[in-house]
Amino acid sequence: MTTSPHLLAAPRLLACAIAGLLALGACSKKAPPETPPRAVKLITAGQTNADTGETxxxxxxxxIETSLGFRVAGKLQSRSAQLGQSVQAGQVLAQLDPADYRLAEQAASAQVQAADTARNLAAADLQRFEELRKQGFISGAQLEKLQAQLKANDAQLRQAQAQAQIQGHQVQYGALRADHAGTITAVLAEPGQVLGAGQPVFQLAQDxxxxxxxxxxxxxxxxxxxxxxxxxxxxxxxxxxxxxxxxxxxxxxxxxxxxxxxxxxxxxxxxxxxxxxxxxxxxxxxxxxxxKQAQALLLPLSAIKRESQGSIVWVFDAQAGQVKMRSVQTGAIVGNAVAIEKGLQAGEQVVVAGVHTLTDGQKVTPYEGKPTADNTSASGS
The missing domain is CATH 2.40.30.170 (Efflux pump adaptor protein, beta barrel domain)
Structure with missing residues (x-):
């Protein structure tokens, strides 16, 4: 029994037709979903009194602002005052390492004791030799020599006493005190730093x-x-x-x-x-x-988009749900806002954030803000 060639070709034609339909279905693309309107933050333009002149x-x-520093050199041991702290007159702000200055003070005190002893000895010698001079046992020149020695010892004692006072002051100068009440506006040194005499440590703004x-x-x-x-x-x-x-x-x-x-x-x-x-x-x-003060239409600086042809804003069309590009003429800057001289009317709504990502005619919706905790709990109940 022979099979007709037409019957043998039929399954092949059917398979080809099915493959072609599958290929066409794979090549056809679905239409992209429509982009939802973007939420934008709006502000209503309004007239207000503002200083639009030169400021x-x-x-x-x-x-009065003073730089405070130690009157002596040394290593900064501690710093108690901080930036922005209010201080009172006489308050200790910082301290140098006092070890060397205390040793110098002790040495000066010892020199005072030595000079005082030498002066007392010279005074006693002069008193004895004055008695001998009355008795004629010594000459007047010898007595005058002892009197001069006593004067020299007196001078050395006064010198040692003055030096001891200086060394005592040096110890006191190791503590930096505020000379007036005020606020610390700058800190210029840290503990461990070696400072020279007069080097600024603090900046003080006086009350x-x-x-x-x-x-x-x-x-x-x-x-x-x-x-x-x-x-x-x-x-x-x-x-x-x-x-x-x-x-x-x-x-x-x-x-x-x-x-x-x-x-x-x-x-x-x-x-x-x-x-x-x-x-x-x-x-x-x-x-x-x-x-001068005058009525001005002010917008935040964030609402202005600068382009080569000038400044533009995005005006919200509530009926169409779109933003429209509008050229405006800006005036003086007042704080964080700018005065609009032309191109905008009071009462119009303007986008104030993300102005560089919008396009003319783009669908938008006013941003309502995030729900508060009270609103969320109320809706859940």
């Missing part, structure tokens, strides 16, 4: 009036003469509602510009007692007399 940044210092020190650009010193009244505010304030303000007067302007920065150092005395003045070392803002 300067300064640092609060004590009016009392406070100054603000800042740099004035070259050419601007005439606009802020000595005696000018200025306003001072804390650095972190971005509006008048958040400001702590003080007044001050220009006390001193450097006679010459810094050779590197070409700026003039200015010192402004703060018209406030120490307990009401800004904290020592804090950064403050100085407003010259011509600085």
């Amino acid at each position: 300067f940044a300064g640092e609060v210092h004590a009016r 009392g009036p406070r100054d603000v020190i800042f740099a004035l650009p070259e050419g601007a010193q005439k606009s802020l003469p000595v005696g000018s009244s200025v306003r001072i505010s804390n650095w972190t304030a971005v509006s008048t509602e958040m400001q702590q303000s003080w007044t001050g007067r220009v006390r001193e302007i450097a006679a010459s510009a810094d050779p590197i920065t070409r700026t003039f150092t200015v010192k402004v005395g703060i018209d406030a007692p120490q307990n009401a003045a800004p904290a020592l070392g804090s950064t403050v803002r100085i407003y010259p007399p011509e600085a």
Whole structure:
């Protein structure tokens, strides 16, 4: 019995068709899932009172700052004062190794005893020879010699006593004491270090009036003469509602510009007692007399994206759930914020974080923040 060639070819054709369908299925790609909207942090732009004129940044210092050091040389044995510590007048801050100075003090005391003994012996000899002179047993020249010897012994005793006092002072100078009440602003030596006489160990900001020190650009010193009244505010304030303000007067302007920065150092005395003045070392803002307050639209610096064509912000479209790129014109920087002069209206919502990773028209959702512990427990119950 013979088999038809068509019947033999049928299974082969069926296998080829199945293999082709499998290959087509493997080559076809599934459509990627839609990216979920990204959560963004928003802020609503609003008008506020702000100083948009020229301002300067300064640092609060004590009016009198002194370098404290030992009056004698030696090895630093201990240091009790720490950086930032408040100290009182007369408080011991550090101590040198006193061994050598105590030995020198003992040697000076021994010299006093020796000089006192020699002086007493010379006085006794003079007294005896005065009796002999009255009796005519010695000449007047001999008596005068003994009188001169007593005077020399007196001088040697006074010299030894003065030297003993000096050595006693040397021992006392081995303890470094604060000469005024204040705050330690720098520590310049550690125990075990060998110090020279007068080498600074601490920097002390004395209690009392406070100054603000800042740099004035070259050419601007005439606009802020000595005696000018200025306003001072804390650095972190971005509006008048958040400001702590003080007044001050220009006390001193450097006679010459810094050779590197070409700026003039200015010192402004703060018209406030120490307990009401800004904290020592804090950064403050100085407003010259011509600085004016005005309504300004302020945004955090993190909301601004700098590009070659200018500054842009991302404005949130609540209806479309998207962010739109918007070019803006920026003005003065006020603390950690910048004034927006053109391109934005009060009431619009702007992205304030991650502005460098967004694209125009990107789908976003407002960031609501993490749930608190109270909210979590309430939902679980």
